[in-house]
Amino acid sequence: MASPPCSWRPLLAAAFVFFGLAGCGTPALERPLALRLPVVLLGEVHDNAAQHALRAEAFSALLARGARPALALEQFDRDKQPLIDRLLAQNPRPGADALIQAAxxxxxxxxxxxxxxxxxxxxxLPIVAANVGREEARRVMREGLAATGFDAAVPEDLLARQAAGIEASHCGLLDTATARRMALAQVARDQFMARVLQQHSERGVVLLAGNGHVRVDIGVAHWMAPELRARSEAIGVLEQGDPLTAYDRRVYTPAQARPDPCEQMRRTVPGPAPAQRR
Known part of the structure; x- marks a missing residue:
């Protein structure tokens, strides 16, 4: 089949996922997104509706093939896990809305x-909280990683790159010292996600998390044991034009229409715009 003209690409983008883009060359196409290895780190741009629909289709297809992985979500904080477990133990189990409202x-x-x-x-399936709560993150920022039991031996290059990413995502409105403290909280989240993956690796696990966590160079993968890493795949689900490449596999979707997050942030300093979560 001949490659479609570039003018058709916006129409195709609504229906297909692009694996690698280079100018107006021919992208490799795959539909649907396939989840393959037993441990999957599945990235996202948090507000991109097309990405969530694509990922949900891939997750449903995985279950249809007979897989029964744990589902780990960045969106649930770990202090809610006991509540989640109590709700899941009920017979019948609660609906999704009741679980979301409670936890x-x-x-x-x-x-x-x-x-x-x-x-x-x-x-x-097990539903697993994969995030560190806000109060714990604040404590890490104040007292360091060891204060709540995390590994404080963070390579300087990793911390510097995390801090640089945080500064960029905050549109240059943070000083470097604050960005480095926030980077410690990001590292705590990554370390905890790695623990969650290890705990549920035998049955298989799918982690839903922002693309910043899914990066293989400075994200969760850095903190995974080698044998676990060998059984995993980190999939960056990115918007077209995103320059990041530090993933085992990259999936591109159209960008979500949104207001300029930097303009929003400048009006609401010091809090980050929702789209800037990493």
């Missing part, structure tokens, strides 16, 4: 995550 935090567009939770509930 879900603010700042997330939960309709994006409801299909994953519904599928997990329908198949009796």
């Amino acid at each position: 879900g935090g603010g700042g997330w567009h939960w309709p994006h995550y409801r299909p994953f939770i519904e599928a997990a509930l329908a198949k009796g």
